[in-house]
Amino acid sequence: MKKFVAILFAMGFFSAQAQYLWFGKISNKVSQEPISGAVVRFGEKEYALSDAQGRFKIKSSDTLITLYFTHLGFLPDSLVVTHQQKGISMQLNPAPVELQGANIGRKRRSTEISTLDSRAVQTITTRELQKAACCNLSESFETSAAVDVSLSDALTGARRIKMLGLDGKYVQLLTENTSEFRGLGQAYGIQYVPGHWMESIQILKGAGSVAQGYEAFTGQMNVELLKPREAEKFSMSAYQSSQGRSELTAHVAGKVNKAWHGLLAAHTQQEHVRWDMNHDGFLDQPLINNVNVYNRWHWQGKRAESQIGIKYLREGRNGGEVPLPEGVIPIVPQYFINHHTERLYAWAKFGILFPGKPYKSIGNILSSGLHNQHSMLGWNEYQGKEKNLQYSFLYQTIWKDTRHQIKMGASYLWDQFDEKFRDSSWNRTEHVPGIFAEWHEKPQNLPIDLIVGLRADRHNLYGGFLTPRFNLKWNVTENNIVKLSYGTGFRTVNALVENIGFFASGRQWMVEEAPQAERSQIVGGSFIKMMDWFGREWVLTLDYYETHFQNQWMVDVEESGTLRMYNQKSPSFSKSFQAELNGEVLEGTTLRLAYKYDDPRSGFSGGTKIRPLVEQHRFLANVGWESNNGKWLADATVTHTGRKRLPSYYNLPQTTLGYSPGFFLVNGQVTKKFKHADWYLGIENALNFRQHHPIVGAPIGPGFDAAMVWGPIMGRNIYLGMRYKIK
Amino acid sequence: MKKIILAFLVLFGIQEIKAQNKVVTDTIATSTVCGTCKSILEEGLKFEKGVIRVTVLVEEKKIILKYRTDKTDRATLKKKISLLGYQADDVLADPKGFEALPACCKKPHEDEKH
Known part of the structure; x- marks a missing residue:
């Protein structure tokens, strides 16, 4: 560049010399x-x-x-x-197409199904999260077919997710690969992650890595949060809905000095409007007051790296009957619901790096959580306290070269539960030391990628157990990929908090035996096909997974007035098939079509039945559009949820023969x-579809039930x- | 409901609609070397006053700009490209902007190798 300027100058000086001027056009x-x-x-x-x-x-x-044109x-x-x-x-001849083809970078789709990972991982990026800009993790799956979300009951406003036909408790929920929401935090955990704090979500179907523990039954869901080094310096967001929900989120992030970066974020959700649209005397959603604060730091040294973080959450939920005007004394005491939750979670990660050996590292993760919950549901009182401490050590290296990667490590979990419900008290302390190893093989001459992992844990209450995990990816051709997966899962039951929705019922709780640990096996696979239709890339994904339980803790509401709990009496399993097509129709217009068939069966004492309140067919269509470098974005999603089985004796309005209607x-x-x-x-819910009478019976009687929610x-x-x- | 949507469209859309006839598509030669350059230029230019659309063709070293002539002009945009650290036709890259670029974008490009 300087030379060019110099030449111009030089030309000025030597203008006395004869100069020739050419004009041209290319x-x-x-x-x-x-x-x-x-x-x-x-x-x-x-x-x-x-x-x-x-x-x-x-x-x-x-x-x-001589002129040379390039x-x-x-x-x-x-x-x-x-x-x-x-x-x-x-006149220049265009170069062969290969070269030109490389000119324009492939546009990144907002939801990517990884073709590089050997596991069936789907990543929901920030762009996808912005498609449905609300509000917390439980509401981030509106445009996703793999995970569906429903209400757990008609009063508490708690949402549950489902994957492969099974409840969200069988999906291991991780925040940056630490188990933040385990135990008691799991019931509401997915509502405790504000939308604007999330950077991306990875959803894994099938067996995950042994390094993250043994609790993944149907898969894993990992949420990446805002990071001190990558987040915007300052951000503030506000949200207001016509239903009276207000949210405010803000964060500051930045560099403190050469080594330290910090981030401080705060979020609040407020809902103070009383809605009773179906005029049944009960609030359709509880009043919510939620405050969430998050602080994290990143330290970067030459040979080591560390991160620490702390999170605090406080939430109050008040629902139940619409309070009578002041001065009016009810004949029967009114039915109110109050939940108060407080959580503190802190974690630290410390990694040692080996300069010049990027494949080698040592990692330590230490995390600790406190959970304190107090709930009043009418006259039922629940109190839950949990303290936990987790530590894991991970060493990664290679054997000979990077085609053979090894991960190994050890973990320790200490978890103390203290729960009280009505007049019973449930206490337990878990100690689980474990070791694990994982081998990742990428053979040189074969188009396959294999991960074999095994972990051995010893649980103080349920004894020792092994967790094998297996993943294989086979690139059949460049555009056809097959992934297979097999693994086992183990988890302990939190019988009360996992069924918090049933607290809002007049059912008599009958715990018929002591819960055994839940154990399952999952086997399944994905087929991914990339196609070129009219010059645009389309991706077809077909998934099939089967989860078989050796033991599942059953919650039996098949009979009126009772809630029975026992270990499974007949085979429990779930089969799930999903087909998804993603592609670009026109420049900037994307289309996603998905269909899912789930067949979850529960092993009740009366025989294996289709799990109640779970749809078997689900269809989703999503159209996304963007223009002018993404300055305008528009998005529309239509889902059809199929009918759900209701426990046999119910004859609710809108339902026929023990099934709820399907809805759009x-x-x-x-x-x-x-x-x-x-x-x-x-x-x-543009079509304004509602379940009109979600609450059965009067709060005082045994027939009262607010948990039969299907829409x-x-x-x-x-x-x-x-x-x-x-x- | 309809009123809200309408208001939203009026707020953000109307100016773009009424000024359709003042829109031009222009090409500026630049000094991009990699995908990062593409994103720096596109993100850096798309919210500039008057700019409707930016497409950077990395290997062809071109920026295709669609903009409104009543709000901006070629010289202004070239200046902005220079400030981002890239050459724009005859306007050389601003040294400060160039200094701030990530390492991969600073590699010498073909027309400077001699």
């Missing part, structure tokens, strides 16, 4: 369009660039010069010109991005949100 030989930015070289160092119209000019003192994407060419020749016209949900959102702010306007209780919701950020 165009594409095929399309005849002008080529800008092409380099025209002459002599040793002199050159010119063509402008937007393909024009260039050259000055030289020579009477005869431009990426075109074949180079040359031309000899004399000083008499004035207008130069050069339509959601949409429009986003406009500005330099520092994004605005979004959205609609949920949305709240109707159409319109929301407006804004996010302001400074990079």
Whole structure:
């Protein structure tokens, strides 16, 4: 560049010398369009660039010069010109397609099914999360087919997720690979991660890594949160819905000094509007007051790296009957629900790096949580306290070369539970030391990728057990990939908190035996096919997984008035099939079509039955559109949830023969991005479909039940949100 | 409901609709070397006043810009590209902007290798 300037100067000085001037134009030989930015070289160092119209000019003192034309994407060419020749016209031939094909980078899809990972991992990126901009982790799956979300009961507003036909408690929920929400925190855990704190979500179906423990039955879900080094310096967002929900989130992040980066984030959710749209005398959703604070630090040294973080959450939920006006004394005491939860979670990670050996590392993760919950559901009182401490050590290296990778380590878990419900008290302390090893093999000559892992743990209450995990990826051809997976899972039962929805019922709880640990095996696989349709890339994914329980803790509500709990009496299993097609229809317009069939069966004492309140068929269609570099985004999703089985004796309105009706949900959102702010306007449940009478019976009787929820209780919701950020 | 959507469209959309006839598509030669350069330029330019769409063709070393002539002009955009650390036709890269670029974007490109 400097030389070019120097040449211009030089030309000025030596203007006395004879100068010749050439003008020319470069165009594409095929399309005849002008080529800008092409380099025209002459002599040793002199050159010119063509402008937007393909024009260039050259000055030289020579009477005869050779011009060399080069431009990426075109074949180079040359031309000899004399000083008499004035207008130069050069036509360049486009280079073969391979080279041009590489010019435009492939656009990153908002949801990516990994073709590199040997496990069936689907990543939901920030862009996908912004499609449905609300509000916490449980609401992040509106555009995803793999995970579905439903209400656990009609009063507490708690949401549950389901994957492969089974409840969310069988999905190991991780935040940055630490088990933040285990034990008592699991019931509401997915609602405790604010949407704007999430960077991405990875959903894994089938067997996960042994390094993360033994609790994954159907899969893993890992949430990556805002990171001190990558997050925007400042961000603030606000959300308001027509149903009275208000949210406010803010964070600051930055560099403290060369080694330290920090981040402080805060979030609050407030709902104070009393809704009783179906006029049954009960609030359709509880009033919520939630405060969530998060602070984390990153330290980077030359040979070591460390992160520490602390999170605090406080939440109050108040629901139940609509309070009578002041001064009116009810004949029967009114039924109220109050939940109060407080959580503190701290973690530290410390890693040792080996300069020059990027494949080798030592990692330590230490985390500790305190959970304190107090609930009043009518006259039922529940109190739950949990303290836990987890430590894991991980060593990663290679054997000979990076085609053979080894991970090994050890972990220790200490978990103390103290639960009280009505007049019974449930206490237990778990100590689980464990060791694990994982071998990752990428053979040189075969298109396969194999991970074999094994862990051995010793549980103080349930004895020792082994957890084998196996993953295989086979690239059949470049565009056809097969993934297979097998693994086992183990978890202990938290019989009370996992069934918190049934607290809001008049059922008599009968715990018929002491819970055994739940154990299962999963086997299944995915087939991924990448296709080129009309010059655009389409991806078809077919999944089939089967989960078989050796033991599952049954919650039997098949009979009216009772809730029986026991270890499974007949085979319990779940089979799940999913087909998903993703692709780009037009420039900037993407389409996703998915169909899912689940067949979850529970081994009740009366025989194996389809799990109640779980749909078997689900269909999802999503259209996304973006324009002008993503300054405008629009998104619409239609889902159809099939019928769900209801326990036999129920004869609820809208239902027929023990089945709930299938229903459609339509959601949409429009986003406009500005330099520092994004605005979004959205609609949920646009068709205003509702389950009209989710509460059965009167609170005082044994027939009272608020847990038979199969559809949305709240109707159409319109929301407006804004996010302001400074990079 | 309809009113809200309408208001939203009016707020953000109307100006873009009414000024359709003042929109031009222009190409500026630049000094990109990698995918990171593409994202720096696209993210850096897309919210500039008057810019409607930016596409960077890395290997062709071109920026295709769609913009409104009543709000901005070629010279202004070239200046902005320079500030981001890239050459824009004859305007050389701003040294400060260039200094701030990630290492991969600083590699000498073809027309500087002699």
